[in-house]
Amino acid sequence: MKAKFALSLLFLLLLPWLLKALGSYAALGSYILIWGLAAMGLNLLMGYAGQVSFGHAAFLGLGAYGAGLTLKHLAPSTPLALLLGTLLAALAALLLGPLVVRLKGIYFATFTIVFSQLFYFLAFQWNEVTGGDDGLRGFARQDLHLLGLKVDLTASEAYYYFVLAVFLLLAYLLWRAVDSPLGRAFLALRENPLRARFLGLRVERYLLGAFVLSGAAVGAA
16 A cells, blocks of 8 residues: 555656656656545535535636635735635535425535526626636745745646645545545445435535535545
């Protein structure tokens, strides 16, 4: 297990240079990690809690708008943009969760499509905030200031390693979540919600937790 982890980490560390050797570009590695993080967030809800969602793209968009609006209006800070984008997605999941977790199966999946389309409509119609069809403008990727050092994130390689650091951190946090009693509760809900309820688990509360954690992880992506 440790050997596989070490080899995987080495591969990720060398990925930008491997992509260049294959005639590609380092930014592709960033995209792979970003979509991988989104997939891990979705897997928390679908793979562990057993609830199918077709609307998680809304949380991806909320995280992006939260980060962009932070850079544009609040402060030119990359960590703050990442934090507030993630919190915005988590807040949306927390507000929608009590409505969604009362549904099961196809009804749950259908409702996720509904709120995804609602956010899609708001994003394209609220031109003053989101920029509508033209997208959000007026901000740029900011340098990262870490331990007195300035990292230029406009460089593809530097941005890749920043994304890799975020990816590894959130992957570790998600792993700790699913490897804990909370994760075991999620699996119990997936396997048999009725038996889980008989065992004393608050089914709706645990589903809400899975929904919020999943939305936050996708928002971070």
